[in-house]
Amino acid sequence: MTSKFNISLKNVHKHFGKNHVLKGVSASISKGEVVCVIGPSGSGKSTILRCINGLESYESGSILAGGIEVDSSRPSIIEVRTLISMVFQRFNLFPHRTVLENVIEGPIFVKKQSIEMAEYFGRELLKRVGLSNKERAYPPQLSGGQMQRVAIARALAMNPEAILFDEPTSALDPELVGEVLSVMRYLAEEGMTMLVATHEMDFARSVADRVIFLDEGQIVEEGSAMKILTAPEHPRTQHFLHRILTRS
Amino acid sequence: MNLSEILIFLPILLEGVKLTVIVTFGALIFSTVLGLVWVLMRVSGYWVLRKISTWAVNILRGTPILIQLFYIYFVLPEIGITLTAVQAGIIGLGLAFSAYQSENFRSGIEAVDHGQVEAAQSLGMSWPLMMRRVILPQAARIVLPTYGNTMIMILKDSSLASTITVAELAFKGQILASSTFKYSTVLTLVAFLYLFMSLPLISLVGWLERRKKKS
Numbered sequence: 001m002t003s004k005f006n007i008s009l010k011n012v013h014k015h016f017g018k019n020h021v022l023k024g025v026s027a028s029i030s031k032g033e034v035v036c037v038i039g040p041s042g043s044g045k046s047t048i049l050r051c052i053n054g055l056e057s058y059e060s061g062s063i064l065a066g067g068i069e070v071d072s073s074r075p076s077i078i079e080v081r082t083l084i085s086m087v088f089q090r091f092n093l094f095p096h097r098t099v100l101e102n103v104i105e106g107p108i109f110v111k112k113q114s115i116e117m118a119e120y121f122g123r124e125l126l127k128r129v130g131l132s133n134k135e136r137a138y139p140p141q142l143s144g145g146q147m148q149r150v151a152i153a154r155a156l157a158m159n160p161e162a163i164l165f166d167e168p169t170s171a172l173d174p175e176l177v178g179e180v181l182s183v184m185r186y187l188a189e190e191g192m193t194m195l196v197a198t199h200e201m202d203f204a205r206s207v208a209d210r211v212i213f214l215d216e217g218q219i220v221e222e223g224s225a226m227k228i229l230t231a232p233e234h235p236r237t238q239h240f241l242h243r244i245l246t247r248s
Numbered sequence: 249m250n251l252s253e254i255l256i257f258l259p260i261l262l263e264g265v266k267l268t269v270i271v272t273f274g275a276l277i278f279s280t281v282l283g284l285v286w287v288l289m290r291v292s293g294y295w296v297l298r299k300i301s302t303w304a305v306n307i308l309r310g311t312p313i314l315i316q317l318f319y320i321y322f323v324l325p326e327i328g329i330t331l332t333a334v335q336a337g338i339i340g341l342g343l344a345f346s347a348y349q350s351e352n353f354r355s356g357i358e359a360v361d362h363g364q365v366e367a368a369q370s371l372g373m374s375w376p377l378m379m380r381r382v383i384l385p386q387a388a389r390i391v392l393p394t395y396g397n398t399m400i401m402i403l404k405d406s407s408l409a410s411t412i413t414v415a416e417l418a419f420k421g422q423i424l425a426s427s428t429f430k431y432s433t434v435l436t437l438v439a440f441l442y443l444f445m446s447l448p449l450i451s452l453v454g455w456l457e458r459r460k461k462k463s
Binding site: 054078086088092094096105109110111 | 364369
């Protein structure tokens with residue numbers, strides 16, 4: 001079934017009360033692609049990711065993930081979530097469990113792996129994100145960058161088809177952003193399917209296969225990272241990029 | 249008050265202490281389990297369960313424990329449910345305190361960061377699994393100091409069981425005082441015995457509060 005995994009959104013609409021946050025979003029992400037979603041705060045970037053994972057419901061349109069209709073009120077949502085992992089802006093690690101326990105929680109209790117196997121793969125993943133020496137630490141003892149790398153290892157431990165990154169570096173001190181982005185870059189090179197909501201334009205430029213510019217709940221423009229970030233056609237994209245790039 | 253009196257009264261009162269401990273522990277366990285049931289119904293997301301739980305908790309919170317005890321001991325036999333005094337005491341106090349336990353547990357569950365729910369969901373956890381592995385362990389830490397205070401309250405309110413003839417400490421004290429007219433000696437002894445049982449619990453609560461502040 002997953003020989004050609006993909007995620008597709010068709011004309012998705014979502015309201016928060018009277019606020020129309022997604023106004024007919026259509027997009028698709030194929031296996032192995034790295035897609036960055038950029039856009040101003042409140043443009044709906046996070047909401048798209050959260051809808052794909054069933055953390056938010058949507059009123060109309062459809063979202064398919066690996067051929068399964070994403071519907072947060074149906075039991076099949078659990079299957080969707082084991083196919084697609086998520087990394088959050090605020091990490092959301094389990095503070096009462098050690099780093100290794102955070103990583104193996106899903107494999108043991110959701111995927112029913114044996115403890116030995118889960119621990120073996122968990123340690124391998126911690127090695128990959130450079131945190132082998134922290135496996136017995138508790139999340140509150142770590143820096144933000146370390147916590148986010150644990151969160152990425154936790155997402156990888158589910159052996160997902162794709163990972164959604166919801167502004168993974170926005171809550172980090174500037175000097176800690178690099179270590180998280182380099183782990184993500186490494187994943188992208190390995191061929192992981194990634195959908196990343198981000199404000200990191202350098203990351204998008206150097207890693208993304210495709211960039212989607214979202215504004216006021218609509219996709220204004222999408223295309224190759226090069227095209228969108230260096231020669232955007234739409235004035236709203238130009239305006240946004242100008243503001244972002246002249247900020248610092 | 250003299251020593252010989254104390255030496256005579258104390259063994260009699262200590263018999264009562266035994267039942268006080270039994271009723272307190274019984275009610276503590278019963279109220280904890282039932283409190284968990286109420287709160288899980290409350291946060292389950294099912295309208296019917298939430299309503300049942302809300303009403304049960306309101307009724308239990310809104311009526312005196314004394315009346316609840318009388319009801320269980322004197323009224324239930326009319327519909328064929330006859331309990332011993334100790335059973336009625338444990339069930340009555342357990343029921344009454346389950347409402348407070350449930351409210352405390354609820355405040356703990358609500359204090360757990362919503363990001364934890366999202367992280368658990370995004371890992372593909374079912375609701376029961378999320379509760380068991382992610383939410384309840386974190387809520388437990390938050391509610392422990394208040395839980396300790398509830399233990400102290402149950403210990404003291406176990407004296408209400410004397411009104412339905414449970415021969416616990418307060419009951420023994422009353423009988424002893426009214427039969428010997430040594431009110432001051434007996435009641436002072438009774439008060440001290442309760443205090444000796446509460447003080448360890450009070451220091452436990454203090455320790456739990458300090459630990460909570462640290463984390």
